[in-house]
Amino acid sequence: MPTDATPSTDQPAPLSVPGTLARLAGIGVVLLFVVGGFLYLGGWFSPHELTPARFVNGFQKVFGIHSGFRRNHAKGMCVAGYFDSNGQAARWSKADVFRPGRVSVIGRFSLPGGNPYVADTPASVRGLGLAFRPQNGEEWRTAMIDLPVFVVNTPQAFYDQLLASKPDPATGKPDPEKMKAFLAGHPETVRALTIIKAQPFSSGFENATYNSLNAFRFISASGTSTPVRWSVVPFDPFKPAEPSQPATQDRNYLFDALIARIQSGPVRWHLIVTAGQPGDPTDDATIPWPEDREHVDAGTLTLDQVEAEAPGNCRDVNFDPLVLPVGIAPSDDPLLSARSAVYSQSFTRRAGEKKEPSAITPSDVRK
Amino acid sequence: MTTDLEQFPVSMRFLHWLTAAMVLTILGIGVAMVASLADYHQLVSIHRPLGFLILVLVVIRFVNRQFSTMPAFPATVSSGERFIAHASEMLLYTLLFVQPLVGWGMLSAARYPIVLYGPLHLFPILPHSVMLYAALRKAHTVLAYLLFFTFIAHFGAVLFHTLILRDRLFSRMAPYRVPAR
Numbered sequence: 001m002p003t004d005a006t007p008s009t010d011q012p013a014p015l016s017v018p019g020t021l022a023r024l025a026g027i028g029v030v031l032l033f034v035v036g037g038f039l040y041l042g043g044w045f046s047p048h049e050l051t052p053a054r055f056v057n058g059f060q061k062v063f064g065i066h067s068g069f070r071r072n073h074a075k076g077m078c079v080a081g082y083f084d085s086n087g088q089a090a091r092w093s094k095a096d097v098f099r100p101g102r103v104s105v106i107g108r109f110s111l112p113g114g115n116p117y118v119a120d121t122p123a124s125v126r127g128l129g130l131a132f133r134p135q136n137g138e139e140w141r142t143a144m145i146d147l148p149v150f151v152v153n154t155p156q157a158f159y160d161q162l163l164a165s166k167p168d169p170a171t172g173k174p175d176p177e178k179m180k181a182f183l184a185g186h187p188e189t190v191r192a193l194t195i196i197k198a199q200p201f202s203s204g205f206e207n208a209t210y211n212s213l214n215a216f217r218f219i220s221a222s223g224t225s226t227p228v229r230w231s232v233v234p235f236d237p238f239k240p241a242e243p244s245q246p247a248t249q250d251r252n253y254l255f256d257a258l259i260a261r262i263q264s265g266p267v268r269w270h271l272i273v274t275a276g277q278p279g280d281p282t283d284d285a286t287i288p289w290p291e292d293r294e295h296v297d298a299g300t301l302t303l304d305q306v307e308a309e310a311p312g313n314c315r316d317v318n319f320d321p322l323v324l325p326v327g328i329a330p331s332d333d334p335l336l337s338a339r340s341a342v343y344s345q346s347f348t349r350r351a352g353e354k355k356e357p358s359a360i361t362p363s364d365v366r367k
Numbered sequence: 368m369t370t371d372l373e374q375f376p377v378s379m380r381f382l383h384w385l386t387a388a389m390v391l392t393i394l395g396i397g398v399a400m401v402a403s404l405a406d407y408h409q410l411v412s413i414h415r416p417l418g419f420l421i422l423v424l425v426v427i428r429f430v431n432r433q434f435s436t437m438p439a440f441p442a443t444v445s446s447g448e449r450f451i452a453h454a455s456e457m458l459l460y461t462l463l464f465v466q467p468l469v470g471w472g473m474l475s476a477a478r479y480p481i482v483l484y485g486p487l488h489l490f491p492i493l494p495h496s497v498m499l500y501a502a503l504r505k506a507h508t509v510l511a512y513l514l515f516f517t518f519i520a521h522f523g524a525v526l527f528h529t530l531i532l533r534d535r536l537f538s539r540m541a542p543y544r545v546p547a548r
Contacts, residue, residue, distance in 0.1 A: 012533045015531070015533075020531060023530045024531065026530070027523065027526045027527060027530060027531075030526065031519060031522065031526075034519065034522070035519065037395075038394065038395065038398055038515065041395050041398050041399040041402075042398040042399065042401075042402050043399075043402035043403075049402075051401075051402045051403070051404065052401065052402070052403075052404060052407065053401075055404070136486070137480060137488055138480055138482075139480045155404045155405075311496075311497075312495055312496075316477075316478070316495065316496075316497045317478060318477065320479075322408050323480060326485050326486045330408060334404075334405060336408065337404060337405055337406065337407045337408040337409070338404040338405070338407070340407055340408050340411075341400075341403065341404050341407035344407075347477070348500075348501065348504050351477070351497035351498065351500050351501040351504070352497075352498065352501025352502070352504075352505070
């Protein structure tokens with residue numbers, strides 16, 4: 001477009017040297033501000049805040065680094081089977097897995113702690129991770145343990161308790177003073193431990209009840225949200241654990257008994273979903289819900305295959321409790337997002353490491 | 368006196384600023400989520416679909432670019448700078464295309480369901496392999512840093528031309544209409 005613009009708009013007057021320097025400095029400040037903003041978001045200016053990496057470092061401090069293994073619940077064994085939904089939970093959740101029908105499941109039984117070769121004991125807490133795999137490509141993963149409530153209700157408390165339980169290099173045992181100091185600041189943990197101690201441990205993996213502990217929300221087809229917790233309750237009758245270790249001194253006696261049990265026939269659990277009432281805490285895993293809460297038996301979990309950890313099976317799955325299908329959503333429990341973040345960090349670290357053989361080997365599982 | 372100053376076509380400018388906003392957002396979310404316990408889940412739930420949208424957007428941009436007429440560089444941009452500008456543009460296109468694919472690939476290799484929103488999810492593009500996951504997860508971090516520093520260089524170069532050389536380079540891509548002189 002022809003114009004009669006003055007030359008000044010076409011050829012701006014040269015900048016003075018101080019003017020140029022001021023503008024250069026301005027550009028520098030803007031760029032630094034952008035870089036600084038990203039460093040801030042990445043937590044570079046808060047080196048004491050608990051992050052997923054520092055959390056996993058905590059596990060490594062207490063248990064050492066065991067190449068290729070989970071940083072927590074390191075000792076484990078794979079199982080597989082299926083879930084037969086009876087449709088009972090469909091009124092609370094529109095999840096595919098709760099429609100009447102069968103869904104394939106893989107799972108992993110485990111013991112807590114970062115030592116993949118830790119000896120089984122009668123008072124070992126038992127873990128069960130499950131991945132329900134409906135046909136539509138969704139997954140429902142859950143990682144449960146056989147305690148009635150969890151011992152802490154915040155990520156920071158979990159971390160502090162972990163470090164307080166670190167064995168003293170001199171005695172090989174945790175410093176009782178540190179644990180005492182932790183408990184003094186955490187009455188919720190003291191209350192939870194009282195509930196936990198009141199309930200005897202079962203004799204094996206196969207007759208234990210595993211609990212979600214954290215609350216979730218079920219979303220129905222009409223959009224109604226119901227606070228829930230779930231448990232898998234064994235068909236096998238409960239037998240209390242013998243107070244002392246069996247005479248065989250088998251370090252894997254709990255796992256070996258489970259292998260024998262599954263090889264003698266499928267092991268079954270009821271999937272019990274309990275609905276919370278308004279006022280029941282959904283953000284505090286240390287507090288049980290009242291006994292009389294409405295619950296449904298959503299179907300039967302059957303585990304009929306057992307395998308040692310190997311490439312591509314449960315070993316290589318992250319049982320992240322926030323891998324959820326449509327129809328199940330997280331609650332406001334702060335442990336959930338933290339678990340997801342820390343599991344992911346542990347998974348990423350171990351994924352690239354050299355894999356050592358697991359405590360339970362293929363020859364243990366062979367009939 | 369007249370100049371040949373023109374702007375990029377509206378479609379290219381719109382896509383440019385949309386990409387800029389999305390890429391800065393996803394870089395910020397990415398760096399924050401790996402350091403966060405409380406917000407991790409929420410941030411990942413945004414990061415995943417946003418990455419996929421960027422992948423779609425970069426393909427649309429690349430196609431749109433083939434059908435668009437681009438304005439000439441100002442005379443102040445030397446042939447060496449033109450080469451650098453062109454190379455860095457291609458580098459950004461490549462990074463914006465490869466980075467979401469690496470993210471998609473690493474989630475596939477880890478055998479995570481790749482949820483976009485609600486029941487919408489992506490199919491896996493790689494087999495389940497944790498070693499592959501570990502390598503791609505590292506690549507995702509390296510590419511994110513590379514993308515961030517390429518952005519800083521791009522932003523810095525535009526500021527330099529616009530504020531120091533005052534050659535109206537910014538006007539070419541300004542999100543508003545700038546009349547030719």
